Amino acid sequence: xxxxxxxxxxxCTVLLFTAAAAAHAAEENPLAAGETLEEFFTAAxxxxxxxxxxxxxxxxxxxxxxxxxxxxxxxxxxxxxITENRRSSVDQFFGFESLRVFDGERxxxxxxxxxxNWQAFSSRKQAGLTEDQVEAEYYYELAYLLTDxxxxxxNVLQAQDALESIAAELEAVSNQSAQIESMYNLQLAQVTDxxxxxxxxxxxxxxxxxLETDLLAAQEALRAISGLEPGMLYTLRDEVEIPDIESDVExxxxxxxxxxxxxxxxxxxxxxxxxxxxxxVGAYLPQVSLMALRQKSNLGFDNAPIDQTDITxxxxxxxxxxxxxxxxxxxxxxARSQHRIAEHELRQVELEARxxxxxxxxxxxxxxxxxxAAERLLESTELSATAMQQGLELGTVTTVDVFIALRDRFRAxxxxxxxxxxxxxxxxxxxxxxxxxxxxxxxxxxxxxxxx
Numbered sequence: 001x002x003x004x005x006x007x008x009x010x011x012c013t014v015l016l017f018t019a020a021a022a023a024h025a026a027e028e029n030p031l032a033a034g035e036t037l038e039e040f041f042t043a044a045x046x047x048x049x050x051x052x053x054x055x056x057x058x059x060x061x062x063x064x065x066x067x068x069x070x071x072x073x074x075x076x077x078x079x080x081x082i083t084e085n086r087r088s089s090v091d092q093f094f095g096f097e098s099l100r101v102f103d104g105e106r107x108x109x110x111x112x113x114x115x116x117n118w119q120a121f122s123s124r125k126q127a128g129l130t131e132d133q134v135e136a137e138y139y140y141e142l143a144y145l146l147t148d149x150x151x152x153x154x155n156v157l158q159a160q161d162a163l164e165s166i167a168a169e170l171e172a173v174s175n176q177s178a179q180i181e182s183m184y185n186l187q188l189a190q191v192t193d194x195x196x197x198x199x200x201x202x203x204x205x206x207x208x209x210x211l212e213t214d215l216l217a218a219q220e221a222l223r224a225i226s227g228l229e230p231g232m233l234y235t236l237r238d239e240v241e242i243p244d245i246e247s248d249v250e251x252x253x254x255x256x257x258x259x260x261x262x263x264x265x266x267x268x269x270x271x272x273x274x275x276x277x278x279x280x281v282g283a284y285l286p287q288v289s290l291m292a293l294r295q296k297s298n299l300g301f302d303n304a305p306i307d308q309t310d311i312t313x314x315x316x317x318x319x320x321x322x323x324x325x326x327x328x329x330x331x332x333x334x335a336r337s338q339h340r341i342a343e344h345e346l347r348q349v350e351l352e353a354r355x356x357x358x359x360x361x362x363x364x365x366x367x368x369x370x371x372x373a374a375e376r377l378l379e380s381t382e383l384s385a386t387a388m389q390q391g392l393e394l395g396t397v398t399t400v401d402v403f404i405a406l407r408d409r410f411r412a413x414x415x416x417x418x419x420x421x422x423x424x425x426x427x428x429x430x431x432x433x434x435x436x437x438x439x440x441x442x443x444x445x446x447x448x449x450x451x452x
Contacts, residue, residue: 033231037153037446040226044149047227051145054138061134065127071120080107085303102305108295112317115290118282126275133268140261143437145225147428150445152222154421156230159215161417166208169410170201173403177201180399193399200403234449242367242423245430249361252434256357259435263353266346273342277335283328289317353433360430367423374416381409424448 034040045051083104090097114120177197183189219230245252257263292314300306321328388405391397424445431437 032228034226034228035231035451036234037150037449038443040149040153040222040228041146041442043228044145044226045142048145048225051138051141054134054141057134058131058138061127061131065124065131068120068124068127072114072117072124075112077110078108079110081105083299083303085299085305087303087305100305104297104299104303104305106295106297106299108293108297110294111292113290114287115316116286116288118285119279119287122275122279122282126272126279129268129272129275133265133272136261136265136268140265143261143432146442147425147432147437149222149225150428150442151425152218152225153233154236154425155218156215156222156233157235158417158421159211159218160233160235162414163208163211163215165410165414165417166204166211169406170204170208172406172410173197173200173204176399176402176406189399196399197403200407232452234446235452236420236424237448237450240420240448242427244368245361245364245427249358252357252361252430253354255434255436256353257350260353260433261435263346263349266342266349270339270342270346273335273339277332277339280328280332280335283324283331284321286321287319291315291317357430357433360426360433363426364423364430367419367426370419371416371423374412374419378409378412378416381405381412385409 032043034043081104085102085104087100087102088097089100177194177200180189180193180197184191184194222228222230293312295311296309297311298306298308385402385405385408388397388402392399392402428437428441428445431441
């Protein structure tokens with residue numbers, strides 16, 4: 001079974017070494033251009049505020065754990081005071097007033113050690129569980145960031161391919177429109193055919209404007225997550241074969257329930273909430289501490305001068321709670337409600353993970369079938385467009401049929417491009433949610449790309 005924590009560490013190490021130069025450029029210049037998928041991975045790791053927040057949350061919880069541990073360790077305190085005293089007194093029999101000036105000194109060293117404090121013990125355990133929780137949240141945030149970068153990268157590639165396709169379609173319908181206009185000038189075509197051709201050209205031009213906007217939006221999304229300006233991105237190879245998804249959907253669901261970092265985080269949160277109940281109940285129990293003190297002083301009560309004394313004692317400090325006005329009872333009820341909330345949150349995350357895994361699995365498995373169907377559709381629409389063009393020259397079909405065939409041909413081309421990218425994105429999401437995303441998966445995806 002893959003260790004998710006070790007797996008994510010490997011991902012970070014490999015990505016940092018394979019694209020260190022790009023990360024340095026992104027740090028020096030937020031608008032540096034990126035081309036490869038690995039460059040955007042590494043830049044996003046350095047750039048992402050959410051990842052930085054998750055990392056600092058780990059540091060905060062680690063410090064809290066250290067504080068909780070420190071409360072159970074010996075506490076050693078020392079104090080020293082030197083005073084100049086003036087003491088005036090009146091004799092009660094003769095009424096004489098006397099004034100005494102003397103220097104006072106008091107030094108002590110105090111050692112205390114907790115022997116039994118259920119609340120402190122429980123707080124220490126909660127801190128450890130919380131540390132595991134935020135660590136799982138950090139690793140999920142990292143995995144989510146990497147798959148999000150890949151998805152946005154492929155969204156840009158898809159938008160670029162769609163724009164190239166619409167440009168080719170515009171050229172084809174423009175040529176067809178010019179041909180119909182020539183026929184109209186020779187009185188071989190009706191004016192309605194000319195208007196219809198011009199309307200089709202305008203429709204494709206409008207679609208081209210929309211796709212240009214989609215490309216700009218996709219580039220901005222990639223820039224926003226990585227801090228890199230999208231340059232000449234590497235494109236997907238035509239001969240790429242995406243690995244098949246093994247086993248059935250239930251296997252992947254079980255993997256997700258066991259390895260998904262978000263589920264693991266909620267499981268730790270539920271344990272923290274359960275331990276908090278124990279902490280609140282511990283408020284009813286006695287607290288026992290060992291006390292040791294060494295004191296040296298020549299001052300008594302109210303700074304009265306006394307002979308130099310050395311005091312050493314060793315004892316037990318026992319505190320027994322009796323009544324707090326119902327505060328402890330209310331705290332226990334609050335902790336129990338928080339535990340039930342944590343249980344429901346865990347259940348919710350499990351249900352969401354199941355849904356994402358199932359949908360990603362179905363899209364991944366169906367990818368090959370959809371690609372094959374899209375390829376056959378593209379082939380048939382290309383043949384249809386060629387036949388319609390020949391039929392128009394022979395007068396057996398209308399211009400409407402030709403434009404419909406051209407539209408179907410280029411739409412099928414864009415659909416084929418879309419399903420190829422969708423299959424890759426679904427595969428990455430499936431592995432992320434199942435907790436099996438490895439460095440080799442990300443590097444393999446990068447190898448499917450080539451310089452344009």
